[in-house]
Amino acid sequence: MGEMSRAVHEPPTFLRRYVFSTDHKVIGIQYLITAMFMAIAGGGLVALMRMQLAWPGTKWAWLGRIFPDGMESGVMKPEFYLSLMTMHGTIMVFFVVSLGLLGGFGNFLIPLQIGARDMAFPVLNMLSYWTIVPACLVMLGSFWVEGGAAAAGWTAYPPLSAVRTALPGSQWGQTLWILGMALFIASFTMGGLNYVTTIFDQRTKGMSMMRMPLTIWTMFIASAIGLLAFPPLLAAAVLLLFDRHGGTSFFLPSGLYFGNQLLPNSGGTPLLWQHLFWFLGHPEVYVLILPALGITLDLLPVFTRKPLFGYRLTVYCLYAIAALSMIVWGHHMYVSGMSPYVGEFFAIGTLAITVPSTIIGVNMIASLWGGTLRFPTPMLFVIGAIVFFGTGGFGGIFLGNATSDIQLHDTYFVVGHFHLMIGGVTLMAMFAGVYYWFPKMFGRMMSERLGKVHFWLTFPAFYAIFLAMHYQGLAGMPRRYYAFDKYEYLQWLQGSHLHVSLAAFLLFGAQFLFLYNFFRSVFRGRKAADNPWNAATLEWSSPTPAPHGNWGEHLPEVHRWPYDYSVPGATGDCTPQTTPASVAPVTF
Amino acid sequence: MHTTAAITKTSWEGGVSPFGTGWSKLMMWLFIVTDGLVFAGFLAIYGFLRLAGPSWPDRAKMFHLDFIALMTFTLITSSATMATAVGAARKGQGKLARRFLALTILGGLGFLGMQAYEWSSLIRAGATLSSNPWGAPLFGACFFVITGFHGSHVLSGVIVLAATWVRSGMGLSRPEGVEVAGLYWHFVDLVWVFIFTLFYLV
Numbered sequence: 001m002g003e004m005s006r007a008v009h010e011p012p013t014f015l016r017r018y019v020f021s022t023d024h025k026v027i028g029i030q031y032l033i034t035a036m037f038m039a040i041a042g043g044g045l046v047a048l049m050r051m052q053l054a055w056p057g058t059k060w061a062w063l064g065r066i067f068p069d070g071m072e073s074g075v076m077k078p079e080f081y082l083s084l085m086t087m088h089g090t091i092m093v094f095f096v097v098s099l100g101l102l103g104g105f106g107n108f109l110i111p112l113q114i115g116a117r118d119m120a121f122p123v124l125n126m127l128s129y130w131t132i133v134p135a136c137l138v139m140l141g142s143f144w145v146e147g148g149a150a151a152a153g154w155t156a157y158p159p160l161s162a163v164r165t166a167l168p169g170s171q172w173g174q175t176l177w178i179l180g181m182a183l184f185i186a187s188f189t190m191g192g193l194n195y196v197t198t199i200f201d202q203r204t205k206g207m208s209m210m211r212m213p214l215t216i217w218t219m220f221i222a223s224a225i226g227l228l229a230f231p232p233l234l235a236a237a238v239l240l241l242f243d244r245h246g247g248t249s250f251f252l253p254s255g256l257y258f259g260n261q262l263l264p265n266s267g268g269t270p271l272l273w274q275h276l277f278w279f280l281g282h283p284e285v286y287v288l289i290l291p292a293l294g295i296t297l298d299l300l301p302v303f304t305r306k307p308l309f310g311y312r313l314t315v316y317c318l319y320a321i322a323a324l325s326m327i328v329w330g331h332h333m334y335v336s337g338m339s340p341y342v343g344e345f346f347a348i349g350t351l352a353i354t355v356p357s358t359i360i361g362v363n364m365i366a367s368l369w370g371g372t373l374r375f376p377t378p379m380l381f382v383i384g385a386i387v388f389f390g391t392g393g394f395g396g397i398f399l400g401n402a403t404s405d406i407q408l409h410d411t412y413f414v415v416g417h418f419h420l421m422i423g424g425v426t427l428m429a430m431f432a433g434v435y436y437w438f439p440k441m442f443g444r445m446m447s448e449r450l451g452k453v454h455f456w457l458t459f460p461a462f463y464a465i466f467l468a469m470h471y472q473g474l475a476g477m478p479r480r481y482y483a484f485d486k487y488e489y490l491q492w493l494q495g496s497h498l499h500v501s502l503a504a505f506l507l508f509g510a511q512f513l514f515l516y517n518f519f520r521s522v523f524r525g526r527k528a529a530d531n532p533w534n535a536a537t538l539e540w541s542s543p544t545p546a547p548h549g550n551w552g553e554h555l556p557e558v559h560r561w562p563y564d565y566s567v568p569g570a571t572g573d574c575t576p577q578t579t580p581a582s583v584a585p586v587t588f
Numbered sequence: 589m590h591t592t593a594a595i596t597k598t599s600w601e602g603g604v605s606p607f608g609t610g611w612s613k614l615m616m617w618l619f620i621v622t623d624g625l626v627f628a629g630f631l632a633i634y635g636f637l638r639l640a641g642p643s644w645p646d647r648a649k650m651f652h653l654d655f656i657a658l659m660t661f662t663l664i665t666s667s668a669t670m671a672t673a674v675g676a677a678r679k680g681q682g683k684l685a686r687r688f689l690a691l692t693i694l695g696g697l698g699f700l701g702m703q704a705y706e707w708s709s710l711i712r713a714g715a716t717l718s719s720n721p722w723g724a725p726l727f728g729a730c731f732f733v734i735t736g737f738h739g740s741h742v743l744s745g746v747i748v749l750a751a752t753w754v755r756s757g758m759g760l761s762r763p764e765g766v767e768v769a770g771l772y773w774h775f776v777d778l779v780w781v782f783i784f785t786l787f788y789l790v
């Protein structure tokens with residue numbers, strides 16, 4: 001009874017309905033739009049960086065007026081480049097991809113795909129969103145404090161992050177960075193606890209764990225990994241704050257000079273931070289990519305009209321990846337002064353992870369085999385995600401081997417590798433997800449024509465950028481430099497910088513097409529049918545767009561797995577999860 | 589009377605309820621895991637710094653171990669009174685539960701008072717975040733940060749317990765609420781056992 005009345009009554013006021021809403025769908029859309037906004041910010045930062053790298057030292061008078069400190073009289077200062085780079089990385093990893101995939105799709109899809117009316121703790125959910133908003137503002141605002149934004153990299157290595165006199169950005173910018181990250185971690189923890197509890201405890205009748213779509217599986221595992229990996233980083237961040245403002249030396253050894261001045265610290269070591277950071281940092285990359293893989297896997301059967309290949313094996317592989325991802329962080333530290341034996345341990349663990357990763361990739365390709373393929377916009381992006389996953393993973397093998405990584409570490413090869421992975425796969429999956437679930441969110445379709453143009457601009461431009469970076473890295477070009485024109489051995493690469501920058505501007509520009517399509521379609525898009533893609537998963541069994549409470553009086557009952565397409569003996573090529581066994585045979 | 593089973597039944601329409609718990613208890617367990625990992629992080633850092641550090645102060649000279657033992661005893665006793673309160677709440681003996689909740693709160697406050705005393709005597713002897721008259725300055729830094737972090741947990745535990753006490757006085761609290769608050773309290777006590785061992789004994 002209580003359930004029902006909750007389902008029927010919508011919150012009365014505009015404020016409770018769209019701003020301080022506890023409805024998981026509204027919160028999901030809020031997260032998604034926040035992520036888009038932050039993506040424009042993060043993209044804008046990198047546009048400035050690419051201008052500098054393509055035409056180093058050029059004077060841009062109008063930019064000098066916007067950033068009077070960092071680009072005094074229009075020429076970019078090296079330390080400003082470092083701030084841009086640091087904030088680009090931080091924003092993209094935590095405030096675009098985490099926010100979009102887990103906050104956006106996680107919130108929107110989890111209750112809808114497991115047959116729940118909302119999250120287990122709707123108020124906590126709202127709180128999680130309203131914690132991320134100040135986090136975003138703190139991060140963006142840090143550009144305008146004294147010294148500018150943090151400049152120690154998204155990895156915040158000490159001593160640059162711990163000594164306040166190290167760089168201009170090591171002053172207030174770095175402190176605000178820590179504050180922003182603390183808020184992010186608080187928000188993520190609230191969200192993650194909610195997701196795991198909801199997935200455990202709120203599934204509808206018949207929705208056993210092994211009948212959940214892989215999107216839900218990956219959200220579940222990603223949240224779990226995040227919950228395990230973020231706490232130690234929080235501990236480290238607290239200590240970093242004490243090093244900066246309390247006079248402690250957790251991460252600072254003795255004998256450190258800055259500006260001809262000996263620092264009084266002693267006893268600590270920056271290696272400690274590196275271990276703690278990467279203990280989070282590596283699992284974090286899986287927090288980002290797993291939901292992207294889940295979405296990719298889930299959309300495949302819809303557009304091939306055949307069941308997913310290797311569902312059970314994929315679930316086991318997800319568990320294997322989750323477990324292994326906690327013990328391979330050392331592969332980011334091969335050159336940090338690590339015993340070769342310890343290095344070998346981390347190398348073996350890393351190469352072990354490629355096995356379940358490859359199995360998942362092969363399952364994707366096998367899911368295409370023999371299907372009736374269709375290529376509307378979401379499917380194009382799904383294919384893009386698979387391609388990037390393959391290429392990025394190939395680079396990972398060389399980085400995972402300590403022997404070859406010693407050569408490649410801190411070059412553009414690494415930059416190319418991880419952008420294909422946490423940039424490319426996730427971006428492709430998020431676009432696929434937006435085009436695919438847009439009707440569920442707003443009751444309208446996005447424009448197919450604009451969507452296809454968007455894909456055919458985004459995908460090649462992305463490849464043009466990051467494949468080229470692999471070659472630059474192999475040629476020995478180091479990462480995190482603000483200009484390369486002073487190095488003789490890199491002169492011949494100047495043309496490739498121009499190539500990368502032009503492709504980057506194209507990529508950035510193409511995203512405005514997407515934004516236009518998105519916001520136009522919210523109001524003007526073609527009205528969507530209840531199940532526009534003819535898909536079997538549970539979210540399409542509710543009206544489109546889903547009402548408050550998701551389903552009417554009764555929650556749906558689940559009788560089969562989510563991939564029953566072209567079942568022999570069934571009518572039509574799609575058998576929704578709610579179809580009882582008496583109507584169509586259950587295959588799984 | 590609300591039992592866990594009753595709560596689970598209304599909210600759980602499918603599958604098998606994983607641990608036979610309601611959401612709030614499951615949530616508290618998950619929270620404890622994450623919060624426990626924050627402490628695990630801190631203690632791992634402490635261990636790392638200690639192994640890497642050349643010398644470590646002689647704790648027997650630095651602390652009055654009898655006093656620390658008394659602190660520990662107080663906290664452990666408060667765990668016992670908490671367990672009694674939870675048991676009474678489950679049996680529906682609200683009055684008894686409140687009495688033991690009050691005792692638990694007193695135990696927590698006693699612990700905090702003793703910790704404040706210990707801190708102030710160390711500070712008076714010249715220990716700060718960046719210096720330590722007994723040797724390695726990093727020990728002082730670790731000590732203040734980590735025991736301070738734990739102390740803030742005890743304080744928030746006391747606040748949660750006080751809220752439960754007030755709410756149960758107004759008839760608002762369910763036995764599960766007492767139980768969930770109790771879980772957190774036991775966790776805070778358990779963490780102290782590790783801190784006690786690592787900082788004062790070994």
Ligand code: HEM
Pocket residue numbers: 155285286288289331332350351353354357392393394395396397398399400401405408409410414417418421422
């Ligand atoms: C085939 C599996 C993979 C292997 C063997 C692998 C290996 C590596 C290694 C060894 C590094 C460190 C390189 C260095 O700094 O010298 C690295 C960097 C990185 N990888 Fe991967 N990786 C794999 C998959 C992934 C995935 C799936 C993601 C993301 C979803 C990812 C994201 C990253 C990121 C973000 C970095 C750069 C971190 C930084 O230094 O800023 N990798 N990878």
Ligand SMILES: [Cu+2]
Pocket residue numbers: 281282285328329331332
């Ligand atoms: Cu890694």
